[in-house]
Amino acid sequence: MPEPSVMVDQAVPAERGEGPAGQMCLEVKAPGKEEHCPNASPKIMQAALRSSVEQREREISLTDSGPPVDTSLTLSKLSDCTVADLHDLVVESIGQDIEQVTGEPGDVALDERLAYGNAALTFQDVSFRMKDPQNQEEKIILAPCSGHFEPGTLVALMGPSGSGKTTLLDILADKKTSPYEGKVHMNGRPRDCLFPRLTSYVPQDDIMFPNVTVKEQVMFHTVLKTEVPYAVSKAMISKATELRLRAVGLEGVQHEYIGSDTNRGISGGQRRRVSLACGLATGAQIFFCDEPTSGLSATDAEQCVRYMRLLCKKYNVTIILAIHQPRQEVAVLFDHLLLLTANPGDLVYNGRMRDAAEYWSNAGFPVPTLVSPTDYFLDLVTPGGEDSQAQHFLDYFSRTAKPEIESQVNVELNYERPTSWQLLNDRREILTRYGDMPPLRKSVYGVRFRTQLLKVFCRQLRLLVRDQQGLITDILVAIVQGLLVGSANIGIGNFSGYNQAGFFFMLIMTCALSGIKVMPKALSERTVMKMEVSEVLYNDWAYILSFTFLNGIVSVLSNSIFVLVVFILSKLQWEVFPAVLLWNSVIFVAMDSLYGMVAAMAKDASSAQIILTPFLTLAMLFNGFTVSRKSVPAFMLWALEMSPVSHTLEELTYSIQRTTDSMELQIVIDQFGYESSIKGAIIAAASWFFVCRLVQVICLKKMHNIER
Numbered sequence: 001m002p003e004p005s006v007m008v009d010q011a012v013p014a015e016r017g018e019g020p021a022g023q024m025c026l027e028v029k030a031p032g033k034e035e036h037c038p039n040a041s042p043k044i045m046q047a048a049l050r051s052s053v054e055q056r057e058r059e060i061s062l063t064d065s066g067p068p069v070d071t072s073l074t075l076s077k078l079s080d081c082t083v084a085d086l087h088d089l090v091v092e093s094i095g096q097d098i099e100q101v102t103g104e105p106g107d108v109a110l111d112e113r114l115a116y117g118n119a120a121l122t123f124q125d126v127s128f129r130m131k132d133p134q135n136q137e138e139k140i141i142l143a144p145c146s147g148h149f150e151p152g153t154l155v156a157l158m159g160p161s162g163s164g165k166t167t168l169l170d171i172l173a174d175k176k177t178s179p180y181e182g183k184v185h186m187n188g189r190p191r192d193c194l195f196p197r198l199t200s201y202v203p204q205d206d207i208m209f210p211n212v213t214v215k216e217q218v219m220f221h222t223v224l225k226t227e228v229p230y231a232v233s234k235a236m237i238s239k240a241t242e243l244r245l246r247a248v249g250l251e252g253v254q255h256e257y258i259g260s261d262t263n264r265g266i267s268g269g270q271r272r273r274v275s276l277a278c279g280l281a282t283g284a285q286i287f288f289c290d291e292p293t294s295g296l297s298a299t300d301a302e303q304c305v306r307y308m309r310l311l312c313k314k315y316n317v318t319i320i321l322a323i324h325q326p327r328q329e330v331a332v333l334f335d336h337l338l339l340l341t342a343n344p345g346d347l348v349y350n351g352r353m354r355d356a357a358e359y360w361s362n363a364g365f366p367v368p369t370l371v372s373p374t375d376y377f378l379d380l381v382t383p384g385g386e387d388s389q390a391q392h393f394l395d396y397f398s399r400t401a402k403p404e405i406e407s408q409v410n411v412e413l414n415y416e417r418p419t420s421w422q423l424l425n426d427r428r429e430i431l432t433r434y435g436d437m438p439p440l441r442k443s444v445y446g447v448r449f450r451t452q453l454l455k456v457f458c459r460q461l462r463l464l465v466r467d468q469q470g471l472i473t474d475i476l477v478a479i480v481q482g483l484l485v486g487s488a489n490i491g492i493g494n495f496s497g498y499n500q501a502g503f504f505f506m507l508i509m510t511c512a513l514s515g516i517k518v519m520p521k522a523l524s525e526r527t528v529m530k531m532e533v534s535e536v537l538y539n540d541w542a543y544i545l546s547f548t549f550l551n552g553i554v555s556v557l558s559n560s561i562f563v564l565v566v567f568i569l570s571k572l573q574w575e576v577f578p579a580v581l582l583w584n585s586v587i588f589v590a591m592d593s594l595y596g597m598v599a600a601m602a603k604d605a606s607s608a609q610i611i612l613t614p615f616l617t618l619a620m621l622f623n624g625f626t627v628s629r630k631s632v633p634a635f636m637l638w639a640l641e642m643s644p645v646s647h648t649l650e651e652l653t654y655s656i657q658r659t660t661d662s663m664e665l666q667i668v669i670d671q672f673g674y675e676s677s678i679k680g681a682i683i684a685a686a687s688w689f690f691v692c693r694l695v696q697v698i699c700l701k702k703m704h705n706i707e708r
């Protein structure tokens with residue numbers, strides 16, 4: 001047997017438990033192993049492992065040569081080596097492996113020492129019905145379906161458009177928000193709160209921030225889905241991500257922005273692959289992918305499915321893919337086929353992919369030569385088609401395969417294998433070989449809240465800094481607005497008290513309104529946040545805190561620039577500047593929370609405008625100047641008391657009067673009936689702030705969730 005070599009595979013560590021952080025694992029690769037010794041005994045494999053580890057260690061001088069090598073020690077030492085050391089070891093891994101993935105049994109050897117997948121999925125009589133909006137009659141979307149997948153199965157979920165593929169996938173992934181019937185068990189038990197940590201869902205829509213690079217997007221998912229040993233460096237996570245991107249053909253665009261419809265970034269097909277890479281980066285036991293190959297070229301689609309098979313087999317994880325008519329070269333890569341017919345969606349085949357042609361033949365419809373089997377299957381089961389034999393196949397399935405599947409499902413449904421906790425713990429144990437790591441937590445989230453907050457905050461900060469155009473526009477608008485308001489009130493400091501009161505009023509009003517610009521941004525970011533929260537990447541609090549804090553700082557800064565410019569032009573005495581800045585910032589912050597609340601409530605920009613109008617009218621109309629304590633009808637005094645605008649205007653005027661000891665301002669105060677109450681003003685502004693932020697949080701948490 002030739003001397004085996006060792007490959008340090010960092011490309012898919014997350015998927016097998018060594019951590020998204022780019023922790024390495026050793027993969028024994030006896031040269032030509034697959035071709036020459038597919039049935040090598042565990043002893044031979046162990047010997048190969050030991051020998052190859054020794055050889056590689058000598059190469060990279062990680063240990064002294066001479067003493068016998070302890071494999072576990074080597075692994076922990078490898079986790080300490082630098083990225084530069086690793087580079088040679090990692091670049092060779094994935095690409096070669098993908099070429100060996102043919103769909104033949106044993107084409108990819110299970111990595112016995114590192115395969116972490118151990119989750120079986122069983123579903124029984126899963127069905128979905130809904131009310132037809134036109135006649136309110138119950139409509140069956142998906143008829144009861146049952147099945148079972150062992151760990152390490154690559155499943156194709158096929159069917160005509162509208163047959164319920166996404167519906168079935170959503171139900172299995174526990175993503176369906178509408179009520180459905182049936183049971184879904186993992187390892188013989190109902191799914192629990194840890195299920196999202198053991199699974200990964202790649203949705204059909206690619207909803208991402210446009211100003212994030214491809215690599216950052218995948219790394220973000222990687223670091224949020226699972227804890228890694230403390231010793232794992234960012235550079236190692238980065239290297240692992242690069243290799244993962246290479247596997248899905250995105251290496252060349254890793255530093256490009258995702259982009260959007262208005263902001264050109266990567267192509268639609270590439271975006272699809274980013275979603276896929278994010279899903280695959282999470283180290284899950286079961287992956288649910290909704291048409292991950294749509295929008296990809298035939299070659300890229302094949303490459304993707306090969307990569308999935310590689311993960312499946314090597315790490316014993318299950319991948320379920322909803323897929324439209326794959327090419328024959330792609331179809332053969334699957335182990336299992338679930339084929340649905342439509343109207344309603346119902347199973348017509350549930351078995352091994354390699355047995356499907358024979359099954360079809362036994363049903364009286366042998367696949368003609370030169371015809372792609374999957375195309376033929378779909379043609380025959382698509383209702384309404386010229387060659388449709390949907391009913392025949394439904395009957396045939398009920399008579400032949402269904403009873404056996406049902407009895408298997410009955411057994412598997414209660415056949416208890418490791419619990420979710422045990423699965424997570426097993427995975428953690430593999431990871432601890434590479435260093436200490438946080439204890440396992442019984443939480444739906446992969447990482448602690450402070451890690452979530454840190455990661456989300458850093459991303460928000462990066463997005464903010466990156467949006468230079470937005471930042472510059474903000475500052476320019478503040479300066480231009482300041483110049484405009486300032487020139488209209490140039491030298492107002494030398495004018496009468498009444499004129500100054502009008503100026504203060506205008507300044508406060510402009511500050512109260514300028515926060516409105518945050519609404520479109522808050523609305524557009526909300527969709528991405530909702531998607532990420534529905535993927536259980538992070539708690540929405542992590543986003544709410546980060547967004548509110550960072551945007552608050554930027555908004556207050558640009559508002560301060562505006563106030564400064566206006567103040568300089570107004571030629572008021574500098575000793576009153578702190579009061580001017582303070583009270584204008586208070587009104588800005590209070591009103592900013594109102595805009596944040598409306599952005600969280602509204603469905604879109606136009607409904608935001610409608611919702612905002614009454615709140616804005618209340619705050620603006622009862623402003624203490626055009627409507628003051630002296631002029632307001634007694635029954636509307638409450639509105640004046642509630643308005644932060646009137647309170648801040650009163651306090652601003654009072655502060656300036658006190659500082660300058662201006663008799664004229666005193667007359668204005670008397671005229672408008674101002675009452676000084678710093679406490680009252682703070683309470684009014686703080687109440688707006690807290691009530692609005694509270695409603696904002698409730699709306700962000702409860703409304704506009706992803707409905708499936």
Ligand SMILES: Nc1ncnc2c1ncn2[C@@H]1O[C@H](COP(=O)(O)OP(=O)(O)OP(=O)(O)O)[C@@H](O)[C@H]1O
Pocket residue numbers: 130141159160161162163164165166167168178707708
């Ligand atoms: N929550 C829901 N409310 C209303 N209709 C729903 C819901 N979920 C699914 N449907 C309907 O069920 C049908 C099947 O949808 P589904 O997306 O599962 O099909 P599909 O096979 O994935 O289709 P395609 O291949 O075109 O993506 C559609 O008509 C869809 O509108």
